Amino acid sequence: MRATVAARLAAAGLGSGARLCCALSGGVDSTVLLHVLAALREELGFTLLAAHVNHGLHPQAWAWQAHCAQSCAQLGVVLKVFQVEVARDAPCGLEAAARASRHAALRSVACDALLLAHHQDDQAETVLFRLLRGSGAHGAAGMVVWQPGAPAILRPLLGVRRAQIEAAAREGGLHWVEDPSNANPRHRRNALRHEVLPAMAAHFPAAVPALARAAENFAEAATLMDELAAADARLCGGQMLQRDAVLALSAARQRNLLRWLVRAAGGQAPSRARLLEVQRQLASVPPLQPLRVELGGCVCCCYRGQLWLEAATPPPPRPLRWRGETELPWCGALLRCEASVGEGLRLDRVQAAALVMVRGRWPGLSMRLAAGRPQRSFRKLCQDAGVPPWLRERLPVLMADGEAVWIAGIGVAAAWQCEDMQPGLRLSWDGVRE
Numbered sequence: 309m310r311a312t313v314a315a316r317l318a319a320a321g322l323g324s325g326a327r328l329c330c331a332l333s334g335g336v337d338s339t340v341l342l343h344v345l346a347a348l349r350e351e352l353g354f355t356l357l358a359a360h361v362n363h364g365l366h367p368q369a370w371a372w373q374a375h376c377a378q379s380c381a382q383l384g385v386v387l388k389v390f391q392v393e394v395a396r397d398a399p400c401g402l403e404a405a406a407r408a409s410r411h412a413a414l415r416s417v418a419c420d421a422l423l424l425a426h427h428q429d430d431q432a433e434t435v436l437f438r439l440l441r442g443s444g445a446h447g448a449a450g451m452v453v454w455q456p457g458a459p460a461i462l463r464p465l466l467g468v469r470r471a472q473i474e475a476a477a478r479e480g481g482l483h484w485v486e487d488p489s490n491a492n493p494r495h496r497r498n499a500l501r502h503e504v505l506p507a508m509a510a511h512f513p514a515a516v517p518a519l520a521r522a523a524e525n526f527a528e529a530a531t532l533m534d535e536l537a538a539a540d541a542r543l544c545g546g547q548m549l550q551r552d553a554v555l556a557l558s559a560a561r562q563r564n565l566l567r568w569l570v571r572a573a574g575g576q577a578p579s580r581a582r583l584l585e586v587q588r589q590l591a592s593v594p595p596l597q598p599l600r601v602e603l604g605g606c607v608c609c610c611y612r613g614q615l616w617l618e619a620a621t622p623p624p625p626r627p628l629r630w631r632g633e634t635e636l637p638w639c640g641a642l643l644r645c646e647a648s649v650g651e652g653l654r655l656d657r658v659q660a661a662a663l664v665m666v667r668g669r670w671p672g673l674s675m676r677l678a679a680g681r682p683q684r685s686f687r688k689l690c691q692d693a694g695v696p697p698w699l700r701e702r703l704p705v706l707m708a709d710g711e712a713v714w715i716a717g718i719g720v721a722a723a724w725q726c727e728d729m730q731p732g733l734r735l736s737w738d739g740v741r742e
């Protein structure tokens with residue numbers, strides 16, 4: 309066990325001077341990991357602390373916390389304790405809400421790497437659980453040993469069987485706590501652990517290591533799928549994809565590309581049925597008709613032959629006073645302002661205005677874009693500029709003393725445009741594709 313952990317640390321480059329934090333639940337796995345790390349710290353030169361999250365959900369929760377404090381004190385390890393509030397009526401369920409707040413607390417620890425005590429039996433359960441939910445290669449790849457980040461995540465025991473860990477705990481005379489909810493077969497995860505996997509192992513003795521190997525194969529397949537999606541994205545135009553090029557890919561490659569885009573936008577894996585529906589709509593929507601469909605918590609947009617994915621964004625914020633800031637957040641994207649010469653807004657007029665605001669469109673908003681051209685309504689300006697309807701409510705408008713002087717994606721009002729060599733301000737908003 310000691311050699312396995314030392315090898316994982318070395319492979320991750322976590323040696324002398326590294327700050328490691330052991331996530332300590334007080335259960336047998338993390339207790340063994342804590343002891344192994346404590347025994348290695350002098351030889352390898354890292355500093356070690358531990359973190360325990362008290363969810364306050366179980367009558368024994370404070371006893372577990374006290375147990376963790378005692379184990380750490382015996383080993384001379386500093387323990388950081390988090391008391392977290394878990395909403396009992398969380399829409400995702402109590403267990404998922406507890407896990408999310410636990411992970412958030414653990415990730416807030418100031419350290420180079422957070423060490424979790426997941427082992428091979430946990431990996432097999434995860435793979436099986438996800439397969440039983442119809443997961444694809446990315447989900448069936450299970451957990452990774454090493455995940456870079458701040459902090460990075462390391463699971464040094466992922467190749468070790470639960471029985472080996474329990475044997476090490478007994479040999480070392482260690483004390484640990486048992487969470488009674490781990491034994492409750494009503495939780496489907498526990499049913500896999502206590503009923504399904506043992507029944508499988510009765511017929512396939514190597515079921516657990518085989519599932520762990522399958523996870524590695526799935527992980528490799530998932531990497532190849534990501535490489536293919538990245539190549540397909542380049543082939544179809546880069547960040548803004550050409551709808552026709554996407555539709556020219558095989559149906560499976562289209563879905564692979566869409567899943568990849570959803571992951572990149574921070575969404576959740578969409579169901580196959582949802583992907584098929586989005587493909588159907590993409591193939592059938594007339595080229596000039598805007599399309600905006602939900603996909604994995606993101607929005608798949610298609611307009612004038614271009615296709616892209618957006619994170620679902622909230623409605624426009626309240627108007628903001630602008631005092632010359634170079635960057636202002638607006639609807640999940642940045643409004644930028646930089647000095648210019650001969651283009652953009654006339655600096656002298658902006659400086660002379662008593663009140664400059666950034667706000668969303670308002671009823672009756674109109675603007676003249678060039679001298680001698682008619683004043684156009686906001687709707688007409690958006691149509692001329694090809695701003696899709698769903699983006700219109702979020703477009704930032706710069707308003708100087710009650711007058712619209714700039715609209716993102718549309719331009720500067722004629723009377724406010726810089727002339728040659730005049731100092732100006734160039735505004736842009738990341739949320740609109742020009």
Ligand SMILES: Nc1ncnc2c1ncn2[C@@H]1O[C@H](COP(=O)(O)OP(=O)(O)OP(=O)(O)O)[C@@H](O)[C@H]1O
Pocket residue numbers: 330331332333337338359360361362363407410423424425426430434
């Ligand atoms: N309350 C806790 N405080 C600190 N660390 C914890 C706590 N609970 C779990 N951990 C850490 O997370 C590891 C995995 O535990 P567990 O399987 O219960 O967590 P999980 O995050 O829900 O993972 P899974 O994805 O397997 O459900 C433990 O070995 C331990 O390192």
